[in-house]
Amino acid sequence: MNSLLEVFQRPDFLSQLVVHVELSVVALLIGVAIALPAAIAVSRSPLASTIVINIANTGRAVPSLAILALVFPLLGFGFAPSLVALVLLAIPPILINASTGLMQVSPQVIDAARGMGLSDGQILGRIKLPIAAPVIFAGIRTSAVQVVASATLATFIGGGGLGELIVLGFQRNDLAIQIGGSLTVAMLAIITEVSFGALERTFTPKGLRIARKHRGK
Amino acid sequence: MIEFRGVSKTYPGSSRPVVNDLSFEVFDGEICVLVGPSGCGKTTSMRMVNRLIEPSAGEILIDGEPNTAMSGTKLRRHIGYAIQQIGLFPHRTIADNIATVPQLLEWDKGRISARVEELLNLVGLDPDQYRDRYPAELSGGQQQRVGVARALAADPPVMLMDEPFGAVDPINRHRLQDEFLRIQGEIKKTIIFVTHDIDEAIKMGDRIAILQEGGILAQYDTPENILASPNSEFVSSFVGADRVLKRLSLLRVSDVELGPPNGDGLPRLSERMNLKDALSELIGAGVERGSVVSDKDAVRGTLSIETIQRLSHGAEQARGE
Numbered sequence A: 001m002n003s004l005l006e007v008f009q010r011p012d013f014l015s016q017l018v019v020h021v022e023l024s025v026v027a028l029l030i031g032v033a034i035a036l037p038a039a040i041a042v043s044r045s046p047l048a049s050t051i052v053i054n055i056a057n058t059g060r061a062v063p064s065l066a067i068l069a070l071v072f073p074l075l076g077f078g079f080a081p082s083l084v085a086l087v088l089l090a091i092p093p094i095l096i097n098a099s100t101g102l103m104q105v106s107p108q109v110i111d112a113a114r115g116m117g118l119s120d121g122q123i124l125g126r127i128k129l130p131i132a133a134p135v136i137f138a139g140i141r142t143s144a145v146q147v148v149a150s151a152t153l154a155t156f157i158g159g160g161g162l163g164e165l166i167v168l169g170f171q172r173n174d175l176a177i178q179i180g181g182s183l184t185v186a187m188l189a190i191i192t193e194v195s196f197g198a199l200e201r202t203f204t205p206k207g208l209r210i211a212r213k214h215r216g217k
Numbered sequence B: 001m002i003e004f005r006g007v008s009k010t011y012p013g014s015s016r017p018v019v020n021d022l023s024f025e026v027f028d029g030e031i032c033v034l035v036g037p038s039g040c041g042k043t044t045s046m047r048m049v050n051r052l053i054e055p056s057a058g059e060i061l062i063d064g065e066p067n068t069a070m071s072g073t074k075l076r077r078h079i080g081y082a083i084q085q086i087g088l089f090p091h092r093t094i095a096d097n098i099a100t101v102p103q104l105l106e107w108d109k110g111r112i113s114a115r116v117e118e119l120l121n122l123v124g125l126d127p128d129q130y131r132d133r134y135p136a137e138l139s140g141g142q143q144q145r146v147g148v149a150r151a152l153a154a155d156p157p158v159m160l161m162d163e164p165f166g167a168v169d170p171i172n173r174h175r176l177q178d179e180f181l182r183i184q185g186e187i188k189k190t191i192i193f194v195t196h197d198i199d200e201a202i203k204m205g206d207r208i209a210i211l212q213e214g215g216i217l218a219q220y221d222t223p224e225n226i227l228a229s230p231n232s233e234f235v236s237s238f239v240g241a242d243r244v245l246k247r248l249s250l251l252r253v254s255d256v257e258l259g260p261p262n263g264d265g266l267p268r269l270s271e272r273m274n275l276k277d278a279l280s281e282l283i284g285a286g287v288e289r290g291s292v293v294s295d296k297d298a299v300r301g302t303l304s305i306e307t308i309q310r311l312s313h314g315a316e317q318a319r320g321e
């Protein structure tokens, strides 16, 4: 136990934790910034949305390690290539959920909005996005958890992060360092899951929560 | 006034028009009902008024101005529209749903909430009880009322209503129809009302436009005239074999010249009854005449089956001419 505490007090523990969080947060933000506008752009065409969802589903099936292995020969070693790999991982769940969520908004609701004189922008901002918000946030949550977990692999292409510690532990055959690093990644993933879950609930409009409850009856 | 001038619509990729050279006028303060079999182009015709659909030929004038004089979104903010499937916004309260167009027009908050309260009262929903509810917490009929209130919100002079009572059971539909006619008596909007139900058309319409397959206007006239003299096989079969009785349902007992009050023992008929119901009462009671009374039970006179017969016969003759 004492040695585990020592791990947390190592100077490289804190710095790798910071790199890990940095990688994850930046990758997620870029992922959202790419996937959400893309989903919105295709949302007016059901065909385009379906194609995008299928492509994203295929992308999702590619293992994290394979993406790293693909990025390395193209972009080389370091923080930036790791970031690119994580962004590629972050995009599919957000894209899938945002496209699905926007497609699921009832056409009658959109028709009524248009019939009352809402512009396309207003229909998106006031009707479609709020109604799709819970589904979109669920996608962001999935993506965030996956990114936090996969950032551990960044160490293989020199991206740093908590994976560094785990690898170090293996090299030195130091169980405390291995466990310390793994536990921290697990904690980060759980914290991410829980806080994004809370965010998702906050962004679910009350009317939709009630509608869901009524439908469940 | 809304004027259709030679309006046609052919959807892209199709060779046949679904609305064919439609010309008629909807007068101020009147309800014009578009009625006809499924697929005859009622919804298409209606949606060309607020330019959710653009015509392939012809034009539509509102108060003498082509409806293309302003942008589609601006136009639609000044035309009330209740779509058939209601389409309430599930994430917004009833009050916010009703306030949609006033918010777009940037009314101030006080004016909006006063208007919401007024409209909820108008459609028979207690504001304190329903204002802050969500659509999922309302029955279908209540949602439909909210849909109508929402269409009325910014007090538009023109209203488009696509089967606004379609989602309601027959009993509540009759109630909503009566309520709406009462409301229209106060607000006097210019309304285009779509239905495929000829009985609803007869009840609600000041004028009825009967469309037939291919979006051709078969007849445009008042309900009385259409029932008295359908101008084609299509119209007469569409209004039904019971059109004589339907026409009687348009007349109230108080509209008829009554015989002198005559004796006791006759069944009592309220003067507010329609003639079809009165006839049914008399036949049911197995008598030739009934005693017409006011709400306060004052005897007004007698009504005989013969009188009713003469009235319907007059209609038949008018048709034969």
Ligand SMILES: Nc1ncnc2c1ncn2[C@@H]1O[C@H](COP(=O)(O)OP(=O)(O)OP(=O)(O)O)[C@@H](O)[C@H]1O
Pocket: B011, B012, B018, B037, B038, B039, B040, B041, B042, B043, B044, B045, B196
């Ligand atoms: N967007 C569209 N593209 C192609 N054809 C269409 C489109 N919308 C409607 N139609 C066709 O145009 C015809 C008229 O449709 P419309 O919806 O106006 O009929 P309607 O009289 O309102 O029918 P209903 O009583 O069933 O609502 C139908 O044959 C329909 O299939």
Ligand SMILES: [Mg+2]
Pocket: B042, B043, B044
């Ligand atoms: Mg229709």
